[in-house]
Amino acid sequence: MQWQGLNELREKFLSFFESKGHTRMDSASLIPQGDNSLLLINSGMAPLKKYFLGQATPPNVRVTTCQKCIRTPDIERVGKTARHGTYFEMLGNFSFGDYFKTEAIEWAWEFFTKVLELPVDKLYVSVYEQDDEAYDIWIKHIGVAPDHMTRLGKEDNFWEHGSGPCGPCSEIYFDRGPEKGCGSPDCKVGCECDRFVEVWNLVFSQFNSDGKGHYAEMEHKNIDTGMGLERLACVMQGVDNLFEVDTVQNIMQHICRIAGITYKEDPKKDVSLRVITDHVRSTTFMVGDGVTPANEGRGYVLKRLLRRAARHGKMLGIQEPFLYQVAETVIHENENAYPELAEKKDLICKIIRHEEESFAKTIDKGTELLNMFLDRVSSDSLSMLSGADAFKLSDTYGFPLDLTMEIAAERGIKVDEDKFRELMEQQKSMARADRASKVKTSWSNESIADISAPKTEFVGYTQMSCGAKILGIFADGKQVDSIREGDVAALILDRTPFYAESGGQVADTGEIVGNGAFAVADVKKLESGHFMHMGSLEDGILKVGDEVSAQIDADRRMSIMRNHTAAHLLQAALRQVLGDHVHQAGQLVNAEHCRFDFSHFNAMTSEELQAVEDLVNRKIFEALPITMQEMPIEEARKLGAMALFGEKYGNIVRVVSMEGFSTEFCGGTHLDNTSRVGLFKILSESSVAAGVRRIEAVTGTGVLKSYQEMQQRLHFAASALKLGNPLELVERCTAMIAELKEKEHQIDALNMKIADSQISGLFENAKEISGVRVISAFFNGTGADMLRQMGDQVKDRLDGNIVAVFAGMNGEKGTFYCVCGKEAVKKGAHAGKIVQRVSAITGGKGGGRPDSAMAGIGKQYMVDEALAALDAIVGEMLGSAAN
Structure with missing residues (x-):
């Protein structure tokens, strides 16, 4: 058993199965093609589903792949354990109705014992408890010792998802030695400890399940095997987990150099290193396959992984964007197997860096929101932050609970962990239910029917019309022999000039004419290669076998x-x-x-x-x-x-x-x-x-x-301004803007004079609280800018020994503006906290600096009540400062 690198193992596996008559297929994109049941490809079998279902013809009845995969159900555990990850590669060999159990088992054993030279005494095998056929092949044909064989139940060794193809499994385990075990004398395959590692799963798809417990033997049986490349590398390199595999460790070492730390010196930092290493692998491959950050779907998965990695970078003391630099190492380690990474290197790094920079702003917003929540807890004399607020920070801003708790603890505030975990579990339950519902339909054939006719020949690159023959007619979800006037249907022809919607280009429309005229409104191409011409029969009768003329709308x-x-x-x-x-x-x-x-x-x-x-x-x-x-x-x-x-x-x-x-x-x-x-x-x-x-x-x-539309608009605009020539519009608009600005200046000047007279009157009735003069007023038809000017005028009066709150409504938008003079601030007044509490009475929000701050008005009818509370708020604040 010789040490071998991950890239070397990948090539050895694929080359081995090529020598057994398999066609090597490139890894499919992580973005599922024609499969809405998955957000991202999560298994080696997923891209080949159409071949197992007979929806498409494989390039060979024997295929081998190394498939990129993303799985995120355990994302919260990534980093906390050394075994969880979101990105992995799945090696597999597949048979579509060709070879079955004997060959699959024989070749798996040959690859392990002859090619990789794994010690036979270290290999153990499990089979489904009722699969005597597989058991006998392992014992009698391969020669595995009976004490290295284990029979397991349906939960462990039977592959099934809802209805459709399914069957028993046989798994090959590697014994890492008693020192990795639990110490129990009963320790064996199936034990939860780390001694026996499942490396390769051979699935024998031999039944068709109706999803209700009934299994029918399939005429054409299939083989679907899966072996995690990183897990195989762990075995061959004698390391404990995927993060110590050569290519993955090289990525982690790059992060260590940026952070100036060493792996395995600090358990907390090790968690962050594992999170970043895993997530940067996932995101590099996702962006390389065309996923971009978004707020839903696979784009949200990408965004969440990037932000989680960036946050752990901050926890390691990395303040500047760095993931894009590590992505270069990911590309370097994988470009031989995935040359598209090198081709898209600049774009991958730019997208990752852009999201890092965006998150730097978001995390600041999250901190600001957390502090606002904590201020509210303090002002209400409470001692606990609600679980709902903690969950909002986690779900919306990527703020982990432990960070929220740490910041809260510094202010003597606890967090309602029970409620937080309840909300988190509700979210996970919904996600599990969603995944389960998708799994049940993942093997469903979405084709309109089973079609045995030859594929449709497309002649539309060079012809706008052609003669054709009707091969199939579908109406009301089933195949029919004919349709009559008024029927809505889909036709399959032996040849067609109609382009089917694809690659962003819409489908052609037109007519199919024979003994009736069929108006084509849309065209779809099925996985089977048949073109479905969808529309309605406008007159006559059309039957299967009719000769027709297919004519697209040439102008369109x-x-x-x-x-x-x-x-x-x-x-x-x-x-x-x-x-x-x-x-x-x-x-x-x-x-x-x-x-x-x-x-x-x-x-x-x-x-x-x-x-x-x-x-x-x-x-x-x-x-x-x-x-x-x-x-x-x-x-x-x-x-x-x-x-x-x-x-x-x-x-x-x-x-x-x-x-x-x-x-x-x-x-x-x-x-x-x-x-x-x-x-x-x-x-x-x-x-x-x-x-x-x-x-x-x-x-x-x-x-x-x-x-023409632009010309019409110019004429309408000229007419509205009473201009005879649209060419005069620019000069006229420029003059009007200048006139309006002059009038705005005049209005502002008049408003300031009015405000000055009103403010002067306010000082006559100002109250003195703890040596500070306090005034307030409401101004209708006054916006935020005017309030700011008024506030700045009074801030320095009375030697700065003043607190003022002005409220203004301009249309439907209302604003509070608070100012505190220098002397008032020295005595404990704080404009940001004052306006926050005043506006909260109306349901508004805001805050700011000690000397000036602004907030919104919620309910306008509560403004008087809010201003009336000002004296008490200031008195409480100044009294607390004095004590």
């Missing part, structure tokens, strides 16, 4: 192609103007406009937008020829073709090139020359998510329509 298709071609020109222009970090993050191309989402971290300036628009139009005017050709993916990459970020492609890809300016992988429809786009006009640029911007643009007739 041309508009779509103009916008799709413009999207390619736009991406190339954005990369020239903004930089190579720009990648497509999504798009919608229809007949009306082009909507393009791309990676960028700042709003584009008007100069940048103009430069991009000018460059696209220049390439349109240059009349660049457009070529579309299919080629092997490696050849396409040599041409420098850009791939869709996070997308996975087959061995043969379609490449769209616009002579020397843009070369992209694309399955959509395009023009044959850029000149046919006509014109290109950007309508808007906006934010979609952190690090993702969106441009909406029009082409061709869309530009003319936009121009």
Whole structure:
């Protein structure tokens, strides 16, 4: 048994199964493709589900993969233990109706004992208690000693999720030695201690379950095995956990260098090191597959992992963004197996850094909110922070309970841990229920029906119409032989010019005409390769087997192609103007406009937008020829073709090139020359998510329509201002703004005179409390700026021995403004605390500095009551200061 690196083990496994006739498939993206039951790929089998279900044809009946996986149910335990992690790689070999138990067991044993040379006496095997077939193969065919075999129950050794394919499992364990055990004489496979480590799980899918306890033997049985790469590396390297495996330890050592610490010197710091190490691995791979930070879905998972890692960085004393630097080490350690990481390195690091910087602001907000909660507890003479407040800090701001408790303890305040844990458990229960509901449907076939007809031939790249034959008709969720006038249905043809919605391009519309006229409203392509033409029969009768003519709406298709071609020109222009970090993050191309989402971290300036628009139009005017050709993916990459970020492609890809300016992988429809786009006009640029911007643009007739609408608006505006010529609008608007500003200055001056007279009257009735003069007043029609000016005027009167609170309403918005003179502050007055308590009476919030502070008015009808409480609040504050 020789030490072997993680990368070496991955290659040995895949090469071994290639030698057994398996096709090596690249790891699928962490973003599930065509599977809404998962947020992120969490097992080696998940991307291959469509092959097990017969929804798609695998490249071979034997397949082997090393699949990137993310699992987050135990995220709170990551770091606290040395065995939990969110990112891992799953090795697997799969058979789709080909070999079964004998070969799967034989090859697993050969790989362990011959290739890796693991000691036979260290290997133990478990089988399902009723699986005599697997038991006999291990004993009689392989020669495993009976005392190294264990039979386990359904909970441990039977793979099943709801209804669908299922079957018994056989697991291979490695004995790490009695020193790793619990010391019990009964210690054996299945014990909860760390002695026997499960390394490889062989699943024999031989039954079809109805989910109600009934199991039918399947005609075509499958093999699905899974072995954690990091766990295998632990065994081969003789280390205790995944964080000590070579590639993972190299990542941790980078963090140690940044923090200036050493692993295994301080248990608390070790927790943080493990959290950061695991989470930066997860986030690097997630961003590399196209996930961006968001407030829901997989984007929220990414954000949570990044923020949790950044917070633990702060706990190690790292104040500046650093995760993006560690991501470079993650990429370096994995780029041989996953070259896309190196290709996307700049973008990955930019997205991670941007989120780190964003979190730096958020954590400050969380601290501010916590202090506000604690101030409220203190002011109400309580001794405990509510569990609801602690949970809000944890759930919304990523503030862990232990940090909340530590800060609260410094102020002598406890935290309601029981309520916090109750709320946390409620959240986890909902998450578990959600996951369970998704698992039950994860093996469901979402195709409209089982279709035995040949795949649909797509001819729409070169033809707008074609003759075809109806192979299948579906109505009301079932297959039928014919449809009549008024029926809503879906048709399958043997060939079609209709483009099915894909890659952000909408589907074609048009007609299918034979003995009846069928209006096509939408087209979907199934995993099986069949095109579903959805719509309604406007007249006549259509039957299965009818010869028909399929005709797309040619004018609409041309508009779509103009916008799709413009999207390619736009991406190339954005990369020239903004930089190579720009990648497509999504798009919608229809007949009306082009909507393009791309990676960028700042709003584009008007100069940048103009430069991009000018460059696209220049390439349109240059009349660049457009070529579309299919080629092997490696050849396409040599041409420098850009791939869709996070997308996975087959061995043969379609490449769209616009002579020397843009070369992209694309399955959509395009023009044959850029000149046919006509014109290109950007309508808007906006934010979609952190690090993702969106441009909406029009082409061709869309530009003319936009121009005509703008002309109409200019004429309406000119008419409203009683101008005969719209060209005079700029001068007239400039003059009006100047007039309005002058009138605002006059109004402000008059208001100040009125306020001065009112304030002078207030001093005559000012109350003296503990040697400080206190005044208050309400001003209707007065905004925050005016209140600030009034407050600043009185702050220095009476030698600064004054406290004043002014309330103002401007429309529906109300404001309190409090000022305290220098002498009043010395005696204990604090404007921030005063205005906070005054506004709280109305249901408002606010605060600020000791000398000036502002707060909102909640219920306007309670303003008088709030101002009436001012004297008591000031008296209490000054009295406390005196004591």
